[in-house]
Amino acid sequence: MANQLDHEISTIINDILNSSNLSREMMHLIQSSLNAEIKNGEPFKWAHLTILSCECVSEVNEVVLPGAVAMELSALAADIFDDIQDQDNDNLPWRQIPIANALNLAICLSMLSYKAFSKLSDDTDNRLYGEVSQILSHMWITASDGQFQEVLLDTCEKVTLDQYFELVKKKSGSLTSCAFKLGATLGGASEELVLQLGYFGKYFGVMGQIRNDLNDFLSFEKKKDFVNHKKTLPYVYLLNILKGDAAEQFKKLTHIEVNGLQGFGKEEQDYLKQLVVDEGVVHYCRVMYEMFREKAMEIIKTIPVPEKRKEKLIKLVEEDI
Template sequence: MSTSTTTGTRGETVPTEPSAATAADHGQGDAADVTALLERGRTLATPVLRAAVDRLAPPMDTVAAYHFGWIDAEGRPSDGDGGKAVRPALALLSAEAAGAAPEVGVPGAVAVELVHNFSLLHDDLMDGDEQRRHRDTVWKVHGPAQAILVGDALFALANEVLLELDTVEAGRATRRLTAATRALIDGQAQDISYEHRERVTVEECLEMEGNKTGALLACAVSIGAVLGGADDETADTLEKYGYHLGLAFQAVDDLLGIWGDPESTGKQTWSDLRQRKKSLPVVAALAAGGPASEELGQLLAADAKANDFENFSEAEFAHRAALIEKAGGREWTAAEARRQHTIALQAIESVAMPERVRAQLAALADFVVVRKR
């Protein structure tokens, strides 16, 4: 990487030592910094994202604007929950990791968001999910054809936003984004096929989550650097950080999906149990062996046959959650989040980059594993 430097050059007050501690050690000490990073990602990327979506022909522009939460189902301006915006924040830091200005990462941030939302539109339809971010999903409001069509359009737009830069770097960035998109699709194919299976191994679950969550976070962390002129080795190492950050993120998501506070997550209690998701805590508990694991296995198999979750009491879900915990699934998943967090932090230690950027990437990693939503 030709333009980066291994020392901080702007006299920031953030720690200059790379963090290798676990989330538990860190707590939320860097919360203010992380909030500012997420805010910066939103502020720089959203106008460009909106301008890109505005290029879509009607009615696709309206359908997309609904999906992003910019308008409601009646077309009135809305201030919807656009998500945590971790990916845009990462894409901007990624550019800075290569010694470029954060703005260099903006087309990458926008392209990654477009691909992410393409996959949400299609996955919600394939999975029959009726709610996302507290609102009816696009296929539910505008019909399946619009969900397919607008998803396709966002995917095409992602390539367009990058390739119109008309640089060698943009071609390389698009290639990485394409690889990540293929992984996303592979992950969704695995997710669908696992639904029909009684047992899924921990390794299969991790591979699926790596494809569905890790690959695009990895791309977010490399794409700004690639646009800023980073070489492939640097980009690969940044992707390693992003991939394991994604796995840590997903492990925490899987914990919140069972034990999360509905007030914070905005989801129902026992959300993933209701959806019968074969998430990490479940899969790990089933693989653990022992009395609780066996009882859980028998219960879940009977549940799958009976298929009447809508009539379940809170106590019935609580019993299953308790069995998962007793079999060690909760603890294993929390340890897995910490393990992936550590691998992510180790990866960025080996890349030459400004120390401020390294510290901010570490703070984002900490945020991801301690978050409550």
């Protein structure tokens, strides 16, 4: 079933690209970017989340596929914007070209996502087309504001945990919320059920961000979160929990790059690793991860759909941090 869906998704994407009069260079860049996502082991992850949400409320039908493709292209565009802003994931195609080209690639993908679901206006009533358009627009507005707020917070020396979670709900939660709302809407769900699945998606997105933050915090070779003063959950937790000498040492550590000192070498890395152990960073992240998992599970319990259809949602949130 997955292979058949992947084939249908790929066919729709190719049809959109071939009908868009794009330059050969842009076509190649889009295809290589999509292939890079597939090589990560989760082909068309965002399209499948959208379809999963549709499956939860009804049988999958062809109407969901344009929306699923729109979500896939939008999420890829959002990833590109995020990597440009964070200046990491240097191995990906969009990080190996000039920033101006990468920005144009992301803009092109975001517009192609609208072209993907524009087919709905031919095959369905205008109401459904309008609802899908609104959901996608809301996602882009919210996620863009989240990206903007992230830049502002990264320049702040003091950030509260509440500020962190509000940011993550906007930046990461808006994408997953969008996927679930799109799928539910295209599956014919009631307005209330669409909202509930949107909240489920938001909590699922926050869970994913907590997992990524923890995994990337000490991944000095692949990610630049710490040296770029990214206000990830471990970083913000340490900012708020440390007192006295420990707080001063951490502050010095965060200013190494800014002050142009020797650099963030092995000694500094080892100190940070020990700090993570001593201050219970992993435990705190796991507690917060579990809190959002419980919120997601509460929604699964209350939504008015057959128990059999809830199984895939449960499986999504079963993964531990």
